[in-house]
Amino acid sequence: MSRNPFKPTAGATPPVLVGREPALEELDEALDDGAGSPYLLQFVTGARGAGKTVMLTEMGRRARERGWIVVDETATPGLLTRLTRAVRHHREQLGSPDRSRISGVGLNILGTGGDVRMEGAPREAPDLRDEIGALCDAMDRHDGETGLIITVDEIHTIRQEELDELAAIIQHLIREDRSVGLLMAGIPQAVEQMIADNAQRPKVSTFLRRAERTVLEHVPLADVAAAFQQTISEGGRSISEEVAWECARATSGYPFMIQLVGFHTWRVGREGPVTREHVTQGRAKARKRLGELVHAPALRDLSAVDRTFLTHMSVDDGPSRYADLRTRMGETPNYISVYRDRLIRAGMIQPSAVHGHVEFALPELRGYLREHAAQLVAEVNEDDQG
Structure with missing residues (x-):
């Protein structure tokens, strides 16, 4: 029996990322262009289930393939501390020394010939800006062609003081022509409100407003139908064009629903050609799971x-x-x-x-x-x- 190729789990990367290639190609070009490329600073926005987390994951994967270091995070309390630790870890892996301590100096005491080395008091631990700068220096020595990408999911939930500091740090690094990117994901209206709320902080607000916007909208049904045919075929089963369109219409072009309908339609038949009856039963199960996984939690937050x-x-x-x-x-x-x-x-x-x-x-x-x-x-x- 063939393994189910669909992945209706929050954040899981599907086998085919439907309708997102234009945005990913823009990031590919940005990674190739390096420091200063506008698409290295962007918001990925869309409704719940539009695939924002999946998109960040795929962006990070593509950056890693090109040799960039990627740090993935979510905007929960302590974000900057976790980012600092992650960047320090990557710096140490590259063999870059810890600049928080001052090396000692050899002294000859009272002419005895004994060389006593004294180490200076440790500096204050480096902050995120220092750590990213040191990491970029190490990467420049390594190949000079890549850099650091930071992805932050649920950016609209970030605490105000951390948003101010993160924006200021990335802005300074970009001004220093560092190869650093910040990719953020959140609900469109909440992101715009977050930026508007910073209107009294001109430096932060202006910087964030300059970020590119990638809006994840519903996927055209023709693309969805083609993705069903490709995924099911590569999974070892067959589906006619007409039935693939039945699957597509059942999703309304909603990315998470694509995975849910595909997963449950596949499970109904398990093997052999996918039929209309499989789609009918699969859609009913998918609608129920969508309610449990997306609608119920969203309503509880209201x-x-x-x-x-x-x-x-x-x-x-x-x-x-x-x-x-x-x-x-x-x-x-x-x-x-x-x-x-x-x-x-x-x-x-x-x-x-x-x-x-x-x-x-x-x-x-x-x-x-x-x-x-x-x-x-x-x-x-x-x-x-x-």
Whole structure:
């Protein structure tokens, strides 16, 4: 029996990274160009499940293939300390000396001929900027053609003081023409809000605004169908073009759903040609898992009013009008605007192409909310009583 080639695990790299080649080619060129290339400083943004973590992983892999040192991190407390330790580790592996201590000097005491070596007091431990500088010096001596790439996932959750320091450090290193890159991933609206919140810190705000944006949108269905055919064929099974399109339509072009539909469709049949019946059953299982893995955790992070807002949106079969939401919730326009903006920043909804409307940013969220409306209302009531 052939092994299932699909990988519906958060952050796991799929066998085929569908629809992301243009952005990856831009990074490839940046790595070849070296210091000063604009795509060495960028935000990778997209909705939950759009493949931001996967994209950072693939970017790091490509950088390593070209001889760059890569440090991967997530914006949790202590980020700068962990980065400093990781950079120091790579510097030591290259054989670069620790410059935090001053070498001793040989002295002849009272003409006795005895040479006593005295070591100076240790300097303060090097900070991240010092460590990256020392690492870049060592890499310059090594080949002079590569450098350091730092990837930071969930950048919108970073603590303000660490963001200020990280931005200042990378900015100084770029000014020094160091071969260093900073690739950051986060939810688009939250990233933009993070930058806007730094408007009172002109140096940080201006620097971050100059970063390139790579927005991971839904993948064209033609590319998805082709990826299903390629992945299933390379996995040792067959699928017709028509059935591959059935798989593609079941995903709505949503990257995480591509892996979920593929994984469960493969499991239904396990061997032999993939059929429409396999896709029908696979999609049902994929929708259930999407709710458990993406929708439920995202909703748990929201307030009771946020969840109420979304539940009222789920009544509509398409984009929701602000006026209808005000009526259903019995609230003022300002009240609705506050929670609309909160949910946009959280990556749960987005402005619709139709003026005065909003729509869900995540696929299948409407169906999930409808199926779990009673449970969500009960949770809201519990929160109110609490």
